[in-house]
Structure formats: structure tokens, C-alpha cells
Amino acid sequence: MRVKAVIxxxxxxxxxxxxxxxxxxxxxxxxxxxxxxxxxxxxxRCIHFTAxxxxxxxxxxxxxxxxxxxxxxxxxxxxxxxxxxxxxxHGTHEGWHFHVPKDCDDTGLVAGRTGGCEKRLPQCxxxxxxxxFGVTSDESAYMLALNTFRLAKPSKQFDLVMQ
Numbered sequence: 325m326r327v328k329a330v331i332x333x334x335x336x337x338x339x340x341x342x343x344x345x346x347x348x349x350x351x352x353x354x355x356x357x358x359x360x361x362x363x364x365x366x367x368x369r370c371i372h373f374t375a376x377x378x379x380x381x382x383x384x385x386x387x388x389x390x391x392x393x394x395x396x397x398x399x400x401x402x403x404x405x406x407x408x409x410x411x412x413x414h415g416t417h418e419g420w421h422f423h424v425p426k427d428c429d430d431t432g433l434v435a436g437r438t439g440g441c442e443k444r445l446p447q448c449x450x451x452x453x454x455x456x457f458g459v460t461s462d463e464s465a466y467m468l469a470l471n472t473f474r475l476a477k478p479s480k481q482f483d484l485v486m487q
Contacts, residue, residue: 330397348360348362348383352368354404362383366385371469391459393459397411
């Protein structure tokens with residue numbers, strides 16, 4: 325299933341998770357070829373949901389002091405996750421952006437940290453619709469995740485803050 329189709333599909337949140345401090349255990353977002361090093365300096369949360377006949381997790385982690393936030397969308401493949409998209413903001417090149425597979429399809433994905441997410445949208449020097457960091461708290465990071473991945477009806481008030 326294409327990444328866009330997963331994001332557009334109707335979803336059912338199975339477990340909204342809770343914000344946690346401390347190093348994230350590998351079982352929270354299990355990968356076969358590598359591990360995500362979400363260390364104790366980050367706040368993190370893992371949201372489990374179903375969509376279009378599949379089971380997914382959205383891992384959200386951020387650090388306010390670094391103006392850094394990452395969201396990894398993973399599909400359950402047995403006991404492991406396959407990353408099918410990343411949404412992120414980091415200081416090296418500002419602007420919220422996605423990393424997706426080159427063909428935006430599952431066929432060539434590798435179960436691992438980046439999952440073959442080689443294509444960046446928008447490109448580095450292109451216009452970014454969301455050009456301010458906007459993450460100031462657990463609640464704002466959670467709302468951004470819900471709105472971006474369409475896990476809830478978008479909040480117009482929140483979208484205005486993020487522009």
C-alpha cells in the first residue's frame with residue numbers, strides 16, 4: 325500500500341500510548357536490522373493504530389532544546405516494524421519534511437531504521453508549507469502527529485499556529 329493511501333485511510337487508534345522519558349526500549353518500535361537510539365534526553369510516545377487492513381505504529385520523539393522532532397510511521401511485519409515514512413524537523417535544514425521510499429510503494433522497503441525512505445518532500449530548497457517548528461510541549465507534538473498522519477480530524481486552530 326502506498327504511503328499516501330495509509331495516511332488518507334480511515335484509522336482506528338488501538339493504543340494512544342503515553343509520553344515517556346528515558347531511553348526507549350527496542351520493543352516499543354522493533355526493527356530487524358537496526359535500533360532507533362531514542363535516548364533519555366528525548367520525550368517519546370508510540371501510537372498504535374489500524375488502517376486499510378494493516379497494523380501500524382507512529383513513533384513520535386522530540387527535544388525542545390535542539391528544536392528537533394521526528395515521527396516514524398511503521399507497518400507491522402510479523403514481530404518487526406518496517407518504516408514506511410518519516411516526518412521531521414531538525415536544525416541542519418529547517419522546515420517540516422517527509423522522507424518516503426523513492427517509489428512511494430512498499431515493494432522495495434527494507435526493515436530497518438530508514439526503511440528505504442530516500443525521497444525528501446519537499447526538497448531541501450523548495451518552499452515548506454510548515455515553516456515554523458511549533459512543538460512547545462507534549463500536547464503540541466501529539467496534535468501535530470494526529471493532524472499530519474490524519475489520526476484525528478484536523479484542528480484548524482492548530483494548523484494556524486504551525487504555519
